Amino acid sequence: MTDVLKNDRFLRALRREATDTTPVWVMRQAGRYLPEYRATRARAGSFMALAQNPELACEVTLQPLERFELDAAILFSDILTIPDAMGLGLSFATGEGPQFAHPVRTKADIEKLGVPDMESELRYVMDAVRVIRKELRGRVPLIGFSGSPWTLACYMVEGQGSRDFARLKAMCWSEPALAHRLLDTLAQSVAAYLIAQAAAGAQALMIFDTWGGLLGPAPFREFSLRYMAQVVDALKAHPASRELPVILFSKGAGQHLSRMADTGCTALGVDWTIDLTDARQAVEGRVALQGNLDPAILLADPEVIRREVRRVLDSYGNHPGHVFNLGHGITPEVNPEHVKVLVDEVHAYGRQLRG
Template sequence: MTSRKVILRALAGETLPTAPIWMMRQAGRYLPEYRATRAQAGDFLSLCYNSELAAEVTLQPIRRYGFDAAILFADILLLPQALGADLWFVTGEGPRLSTVTTQEDFAKLKPADDIHAHLAPIYKTVKILSEELPEATTLIGFAGSPWTVATYMIAGQGTADQGPAHRLKAENPAVFDSLIDLITEGTIHYLSAQIEAGAEVVKLFDSWAGSLKGEDFMKYSIEPMRRITAALKAKFPDVP
C-alpha cells in the first residue's frame, strides 16, 4: 500500500519524523553479493540487460539495509545505445561510445520512439522489482538528463569539462540542438515505459549541469527537463 511508503509520503509534501533514505550508488561493488552477481553476469552491460540479475542486484541492498526505496539498476547510457550509438565499457576507465559530431553521425541514430525493443529487458527488470520488493519499499526509475547524456554521445566518453559538447554547441548548433531534442523525446518514451512497468517515482540525473553557464544552463539543462516533466505529468499525473 503506497500509504505506507515514506518516500511517496514525503514527495506528497508530508512532514515525517525521519527523512526517508535511498542512495544513488545503492547497488554496487561495496557489496560482496553484488560482486558475485556481477561475476556471474560476465560484464557490466550484460548485468544491465539480464533482467533477473539486474533485479537481484537492485534487491540486495534492500535486503541488507532496508532502505526506503530501491533504485533500478541500469545506466544512463543505455538510452543512447537504444538510439543506435555503439556502447562498451573499458575496465578501469569507464564507458565509451561512438561519437555524434556531424549531421551524418546524427542521421544514423534511430527515432525517439524506436527504443523499446532494445530496452525491453530494462522494463522487465522494473516489472520483476514491482512484484518482489517489500510492500513498504518504493521503486525509483531513472534516466540521465538530455545535457548529460549528450555530453557522452558527443565526446564518446566522460570528460573533465565537457569541452567537446560545448564546442559542438558553439560550432554546429543545428546538430547539437537536434541531438538534445532527440534525447529529450527518447527520455520521455523511456521513463513512460518504466512507469508503465511499475516504477513509482522517476528521477533525472544531470551530473554535468555544472559546466553550463547563464542562459545555456536554462536552455540546455532546465528546459529539456521541463519538457520531460511536463510530458510525464500529462500522462501520469500522480507519479512523482
C-alpha cells in the same frame, strides 16, 4: 500493479506531507561497495550482461534492502541505455568507464538518430522494472530513472567520459541548431523511456543531470534546463506518468534551484555544495528536496558520519519535504557498515527532530 505499499515514507516526503522520520535512500546504493554485488557481477560476466538481465538486475536492486532499512529501491541500470539503444555501441572498459564505438559528431550522425522503441530495444529495462516490482511485494517504492538529455549528449558526442566534455560545448557555440536537434531528440527519448518505466511499474522517476554544472548560467538554461523541462512536461501530460513524482538532480547547479523548481517537478536533488537551508529558501516550499551528504564522509569514522548526518538534517530542519541522500553516488571503497550507520542515524535523528 495492485500491491499495497508497506512503507510509503519516501513518497509522502516527496509530496511534502508529514512523515514519522526522514526517509533515506542512497544514489548507487546497489553497486561495487557491496561484496554481494561484486559476486553477482562476476557471475554475469560483465556490467552490460548484468544490466541487460532482468532477473540479475532485480537481484542487485534488492541487495541493499537486505542490509539496510532503506525507504526506496532504485532500478539497477545505467544512464546510457538510451544512446546504446540508438546504436552507438556502448561498452565499459575496466577502469576506464563508458565508451561508445560510434560517437555522434556530425549533422549526418545526428540526423540518423531516432527515438528508440521502448518495448523492443529497451525491453530488458522494462522487464527489470516489472520483475523488481513483483519481488518487492510493496516493501518500498521503486524509483525509475534516466540521464538528462544534456548528460546523455555529453557522452554521445565525446564518445567517452571527460572532465569538461568540450566537444559538445564546442557544438553548442559553433552549431547551436545542431546541438538543439540532438537535445530535442534526446528529450523525446528520455520522456518515452520514463513513461515506459512508469507503465511497467516505477513509482517515482528521477532525471540525473550529472554534467549540467559544467555550463554557465545562460548555457545551462538553454541546453540543459530547457530539455529537462520538456521531459517533465511530457511526463505530466501522459496518463502512465502524470501522477508520479519526478525528481531532478543536476550536480553542481545549486544556483539554478529556483528555475529548476519552475519546471513543475516534484523534488530537486541537491549536492553538498549548497546548504539545505539556502536550498529551502531558493525553492520557497514549491518542491521537496533530496540530499545532500558529501559521499566522502562515508569514509570517515562512524561518529563523524553520525555528526554529519545530524548536521544535514538540522540544516533542513523539522519541515516536511526532505528525503535524505548523498550529494552524489556512493563510491566503491565505502565500508557497507558505514552505510548502515548513516541509514540508522537518519531514522533515529529524524524521529528526534519530530519530537
